[in-house]
Amino acid sequence: MRVISDDESGLLLWHPEGSEFARLIDADGNTQHEITVDRMRDPKLTVHLWEGRDILVLMPPAAAHSVWWFFEKGRFTGWYVNLEAPCVRRPGSVDTGDHVLDIVVTPQREWEWKDVDEFDERIGDPSYFDADTAETIRAEGNRLIKQIEAREFPFDGTYTDFQPSPEWPALRLTDSPQFPLHRPA
Structure with missing residues (x-):
């Protein structure tokens, strides 16, 4: 990105x-x-x-989520709230862990949970989260829903008119010895 x-x-x-x-x-x-x-x-x-779309992503400091603005052909089409572990900064990158549960938000601020079944299936799996952590993740989502409904930043219209520079090319990944990437034929 x-x-x-x-x-x-x-x-x-x-x-x-x-x-x-x-x-x-x-x-x-x-x-x-x-x-x-x-x-x-x-x-x-x-x-x-x-x-399918361009995305603008905000990773607030120490937040257990990121907010994505979706754009199709330059037009804002809604937000996506990705519930995730707070990002950890590394030289040239950030790391985070997805919490599976998400929120999809229309430009009119109508919202719905996404991936609820997948989230519920992961509760108790040692590779994911226990019931207490799942409740903390849901609470973060509910806190953001209140922000959505109140039209508070970042759901206040900020960045909905974002326009990238036409000179910015599509981005390409480079192979890293730390994380080798497979390119299918």
Whole structure:
């Protein structure tokens, strides 16, 4: 992703359609959405092209979520709240862990939970979270729903008119010896 800003609001990133991203896929074609990571057979980080929309991502400092602005053909189409572990900064990158449960929000601030069944199935799995942690994750989602309904930042219209520089190319991943990437034929 391209860094747009990094300040007290958080790390703001741009990921345009057509850019590469890596997804963990096993030998049977499953992602971590279909089966738990510990049940994946020979998983590999696999390079794919991001399709369907551009995204602007805000990772607030120490927050257990990120907020994504979706754009299709330059038009804002809604927000996505990704519940996740607070990001940890590394030289040239950030690390976080997905908490499975998400919230999808329309431009009119109508919202709905996403991946509830998948989240519920992961509770108690040692590779994911126990019941207490699951409740903390839900509480973070409920706190954000109150912000959505109150139209508070970041759901106040900020960045809904974001326009990237036309000179910014699609982004490509480079192989790292630390994280080798598989490029399917």
